[in-house]
Amino acid sequence: MMADRHPVAVVTTSGTAAAELLPAVIEAHYQSLPLFLLTADRPKSYRGSGAPQAIEQNRLFGVYAQPLGDWDATDDPIEMYETRDDRPRHLNVCLDEPLETNVIGVDFHGVGLPQPDPTMGDKAPLSLVCDLVLASGMHPTDAKEVAPLLAKLGAPIVAEATSNLHGFRDLQPLLIPGGERALQSARPAHVLRLGAVPSWRWWRDLEEQTKIRVTNLTRSKFSGLARTENVETLPWEATQGLQLSAAGNACGILRFEPELEKFAPSEPGWMRQLTKVIPAGSRVFLGNSLPIREMNLALQTTKPGVEFFANRGANGIDGLVSTFLGASAAHRGECWLIVGDLSALYDLAAPWIIAQMDHPKLRIVIINNGGGKIFSRVNNLRTLSEKALGVIENRHSLSFEPWAQMWGLEYVQTDDVHDLEDLLQVPIVIEIKPDALQTETFWRDWQKPVIRPR
Template structure:
C-alpha cells in the first residue's frame, strides 16, 4: 500500500467513525495528513499551535454537539500532550478520536528522533482503532465507546499532494437502541452532568417518579416547570438530612461529599442511569448501573413514605463580598439563552448553591469526568464555538493559569460574545475547606494553595480581549459584544464567614 492510499484510508476511517470536525496541531510528520484534510469537503478544520488546547477544545465540541471530533498531531511528545483530555473523555465516555502521525514501526525502541512508543500510549483510556503503516494489509477501523486512537506511521519522503475525501459521504452512525424494560423503586434522586437534550428525557422520567430531587446545576433540570415542586435546594446540607433507602443517580457523578460517604453505607441501594457506564462508587454491594438507553424503558416508582429531607437556602446578602455571593451575582447577570461552563473545584459547588430557577434557555456544562482543573478554558471555547448566544465561563485563578494558551482559537470562532470570569482569590482556596489541610502549618498551606498576587489583565491584552476588574455587580450588565476577561476578587474574610454561617443555614421544612 502506498503512503497516499494509507492517508486516504485514514481519512475514510475517521469519516466513518462519524467525525465532521477536526482539530489540527500541525508539524512535519503529520503534514501529509494536514494537507489532505485541507483538501477534504464536508469537514470543519480548527487549527492550533499546540496539542493540549486542541484536545480539550475537541472535548468541548463533543460535549456540545454529542458528535465525534478528531485531533490530529505530529509525532513524538506532541502525541503525549493529548493524555489529559483523553482521560477526561474516557470518564465522560465521549468519542474523542486521536490521530497521531508516527515514524515507521521499524524505529520503535531505537531512540531515534521523534520515535517514542506511540502505540498504546494512552493505555486503558483509549481503544486502539488502528496502528498502521504502508506495509500493513488491512486498515479497517471500528467504532467504540469513548476515546479512539489511530496511529499512522509515515515514512520519508512525505507525500503532501494527496487528494481529499468527502466526509459527508460516510453513512451516519446508527442510533442507540432502548434498553430492556424494567421496574425499580427509589425515594431520592441525585442528578448531575446531563446534556440539555438528555435532561429533557430525564425530566419526563423524574416527573413520573415524583421523588424529591437534589440536582446540580449541570443536570440542566432546573428549567423544567413540572419538576419545580420536586427540586430541593441546599445540595450538601440538604443531603445531610436525608435518610433514603434507594437512591437513583442520573447523569454524571455528583460533586457532593455525601455521595462519597455512600461508600460506607452499603444498606442504601444505589441505581445509576448514566452514559459513562461508571457507577462512581468503589463498593459493589447494593449498586447497579444501567445504560442511558434504559431511561425511556425503565419504570421507576417512588417508595412511600419518601425519605426525610429538609430545604436549606444560603443567605448571600449577609456576606455580599464573599466568593459564593459573587457567584450568585454572576448567575443573576447571565442572560437568557446563554451557555455556561463551570470550572472545578469551588465554582461548580458555589454555582450549585446560587442556582434556583435559571432564565429560559440557559445550558450548563462542566468537566466532571476526572474532576480536574486542566484545560477548562479550551473546553469552554469548544462548547461555545458555534453557539449563537452569550457564553460564560466561571473558573478559579489557578484553573485560568493552567490554560493560558487557550484563546488562540477565538479568532476562528463565529461569534465574539465570550465572558471568561476569573474568580481570583490568590490561590487554590478549595484546600482551606478540607479539614486535614486546615491543620497544616502555614508554610505548608502556602505551598499547597499556590498562593500568588497575579492579575489577569496582561492575559486579556495578550489575546486582544477586553478586560474588566470590578467590585460592583452592576458592571456585569450590558457588557461589550466581544470576548472579555472579567476578574473578580472576593473578600477572603467575607468568604470565610459565609462558609461558617452556611454550617447553620436557615431551614425551611417541606
C-alpha cells in the same frame, strides 16, 4: 464533542505532541465521549533509534483509548465504521517520505454518531421505586428527556448545576436547594442517580451505607461507588420505557435555602449574582474547583435555554479554558466560563484559538481568590502552619489584566455585577475578587450542624 456528543478528531504531529493529549483522553474516557485521536508518527523503522520526534506512540494512551491500529502505507486502507462506542479511540499513522497526499489510507466517512444499544429495545420496561433522585452531569438533551419522568415521580431531587434540570418549571417544587446540607438530613431507602458521578461528599459516604439501594442511570459505565452490594448501573437507554414510582414521603430531606443575598460579595454570593446576569440561551462552562461546588449551592433556577457543562470525569484543573473554548465554538449564544484563578493559570496559552473562532460572545470569568482556596476548606489541613498552607494553595497576587492584554482581549475587573449586564459583543476577560471575609463567614454559618428531622 462535549457539547453535542458527536465524534471529534484531534490530529497531532509526532512525539510529545501526541503525548500532550493524555489528560484530555483521560477526561473523555471518564465522560464516555467519542474523542478520536489521530496521531502522525515517524516511519516504524525509526523506533528505538532516538530519531527526533520518534517515540513509542502505538497504544500510547494505554487503557484510556481503544487502539485502532498502527497504520503505515504497507497496510490495507482502513474504513471507519459506525460505532456505538462512547469512548476515545486512537489511530496511529506512520508516514514516510515522499509524502503522497492523494493516497487513500483512512476513510472517515463512516464515522457517525454513537448509536443506542439495539438490544435495549428488547428489554422489558424497567420499573423502579425510589425516594431520592441525585442528578449531575447530564447533557441538556438528556435532561429534557428525563425531566417529565421526574416531574411525574414527585420524589425530591438534589441536582448539581450540570444536571441541566434547573430550567424546568415543573421540577421547581422538587428541586431541593442546599446541596450537601440538605443531603445530610436525607434518609432514603433507594437513590436514583442520573448522569455523571455527583461531587457531593454525601455520595462518597454512601460507600458505607450499604443498606441504601442505589440505581445509576448513566451514559458512562461507572457506578461511582466501589461497593457492589445494593448497587446497579444501567445504561442511559434504560430510560426508554422507564416507570418510576416514589416510595413513601420525602425521605426526611430538609430544604435549606442559602441566604446568598446577605452574602452577595462572597464566592457563593457571586455565583448567585452571575446566574442573574447570564442571559437566556447561554452556554456556561464551570471550571474547578470551588466555582462548581458554589454554583451547585447557589443555583435556584436558570433563564430559558441556559446550559451547564463541566469537566467532572477526572476533575483535572488543566485544559479548562481550552475545553470551554471547544464547547463554545458552535454555540451562537453567549458562552460563559466561570473558573478558579489557579485553573486559569494552568491553561494560559488557551486563548490563541480565539482569533480563529470568530465568536463575539465569549465571557471568561476568573474567580480570583489568590490561589487554590479549595485547600483552605480541607479540615485535615487546618492544623498546618500558614506558611505550609500558603504553599499548598499556591497563594499569589497575580492579576489577569496583562494576560487579557497579551491576547488582545477586553478586560474588566469588577465588584459590581451590574457591570456585567449588556456586555460588548467581543470576547472579554472578567476578573472577580470575592470578599474573603464574607466567604469565610458564609461557610461558617452554612456549615452549622443540621437539626435532624424526627
